[in-house]
Amino acid sequence: MLLNFKSLLELRYLGLCTHLAISRYASKGGGKIDQEVLKQLEEGYKKLTESNSKSLLKKHLTKEIFEKLKTQTTPSFNSTLMHCISSGLCNHDSGMGVYAPDPEAYKVFADLFDPLIEDYHKCFKKTDKQPATKFGKGKDFENLDPDGNFIVSTRVRCGRAVKGFPFNPCLTEQDYGELESKICGAVMTLSGEYKGKYMPLTGMDKCVQEQLIADHFLFKEGDRFLAAAGASRYWPTGRGIFLNDTKNFLVWCNEEDHIRIISMEKGGDLGKVYDRMVGGVEALGKQLEFNRDERLGFLTFCPTNLGTSIRASVHIRLPSLMCQPEEMKKLAEKYRLQIRGTSGEHSEAKDGVHDISNQRRMGLTEYEIIKEMHDGIKGLIEAECKARNS
Numbered sequence: 001m002l003l004n005f006k007s008l009l010e011l012r013y014l015g016l017c018t019h020l021a022i023s024r025y026a027s028k029g030g031g032k033i034d035q036e037v038l039k040q041l042e043e044g045y046k047k048l049t050e051s052n053s054k055s056l057l058k059k060h061l062t063k064e065i066f067e068k069l070k071t072q073t074t075p076s077f078n079s080t081l082m083h084c085i086s087s088g089l090c091n092h093d094s095g096m097g098v099y100a101p102d103p104e105a106y107k108v109f110a111d112l113f114d115p116l117i118e119d120y121h122k123c124f125k126k127t128d129k130q131p132a133t134k135f136g137k138g139k140d141f142e143n144l145d146p147d148g149n150f151i152v153s154t155r156v157r158c159g160r161a162v163k164g165f166p167f168n169p170c171l172t173e174q175d176y177g178e179l180e181s182k183i184c185g186a187v188m189t190l191s192g193e194y195k196g197k198y199m200p201l202t203g204m205d206k207c208v209q210e211q212l213i214a215d216h217f218l219f220k221e222g223d224r225f226l227a228a229a230g231a232s233r234y235w236p237t238g239r240g241i242f243l244n245d246t247k248n249f250l251v252w253c254n255e256e257d258h259i260r261i262i263s264m265e266k267g268g269d270l271g272k273v274y275d276r277m278v279g280g281v282e283a284l285g286k287q288l289e290f291n292r293d294e295r296l297g298f299l300t301f302c303p304t305n306l307g308t309s310i311r312a313s314v315h316i317r318l319p320s321l322m323c324q325p326e327e328m329k330k331l332a333e334k335y336r337l338q339i340r341g342t343s344g345e346h347s348e349a350k351d352g353v354h355d356i357s358n359q360r361r362m363g364l365t366e367y368e369i370i371k372e373m374h375d376g377i378k379g380l381i382e383a384e385c386k387a388r389n390s
């Protein structure tokens with residue numbers, strides 16, 4: 001659904017977000033908030049508080065914090081609280097419900113972001129600092145499933161923002177073009193196993209696009225959480241995907257983040273997949289300047305991805321464990337893993353295949369994040385074997 005809408009206003013007309021005039025949520029210049037925006041914020045907030053939303057936005061946006069932040073704006077882009085929370089106000093089924101419209105928003109709206117970050121990333125307090133980048137070596141991680149009994153495929157990705165640009169809701173059409181040419185220029189310098197081609201979404205053949213999505217290479221279109229956050233403007237301008245010749249290394253351009261760097265292959269060789277991603281990030285880091293914050297680590301549009309921005313996942317079959325959902329939930333919590341459906345977030349599991357990944361991305365080094373996921377998946381496989389034999 002929801003393809004190619006040009007503005008948030010269209011979204012409103014589609015009736016998905018009738019209570020918010022979010023197309024007008026940009027504040028006027030000079031750091032003053034538009035009265036209409038303020039009214040929409042008040043209404044949206046009231047609806048959220050009266051709803052049974054389980055989002056972290058609802059949990060942490062107290063009346064006191066709301067009152068304090070509702071008239072604030074960021075210095076460089078005049079982003080408002082509405083920019084930060086429109087997705088959660090439109091989508092009460094959000095897990096988080098919050099995005100940062102520009103890097104400064106993490107500071108200006110810290111009273112909201114900090115508790116959310118602490119909650120999602122399990123104990124990253126506002127006095128904590130993301131440790132320096134340390135990738136380490138993938139060889140330390142053994143193949144999680146050498147006999148191929150459980151794991152269908154393994155994927156590791158990270159996100160990067162290009163310094164000097166805000167995030168989606170504040171990007172102009174021209175920014176999208178500029179970002180795309182920078183990113184495209186950088187990926188085209190990649191050589192060896194990384195050599196490949198860049199395919200812009202604009203003008204992409206529909207069959208090619210559908211196949212890329214079916215193969216889990218390309219992002220889907222029409223994510224209502226992103227759309228309501230103002231992240232789908234000018235779609236498909238500036239969006240695209242780079243794929244290496246072997247089809248195990250990818251770079252997404254201007255989807256949720258400016259850049260997503262992805263390594264994936266069949267089977268459970270996490271170390272190999274991780275090393276390939278690290279090699280790609282390091283090569284691209286020589287071409288582009290990434291935006292990294294002293295305290296928060298790599299800056300991303302969604303606070304769930306801050307810090308290392310790494311999400312390491314497997315598509316895995318655990319049929320016996322899946323019959324015990326309570327036990328499964330307990331184990332996921334114990335190992336700090338997140339369980340998603342086969343086609344990623346907000347999707348269903350097909351043929352018993354689940355997408356399981358590290359939940360937190362902050363407060364640990366890259367190496368430690370991978371280790372946490374590795375040990376967790378190992379633990380789940382052991383539990384599956386036990387469940388089968390009991």
Ligand code: ARG
Nearest residue numbers: 094095096097098225302304
């Ligand atoms: N905003 C969505 C929610 O709150 C997604 C959050 C995390 N996922 C992401 N792709 N950033 O449920």
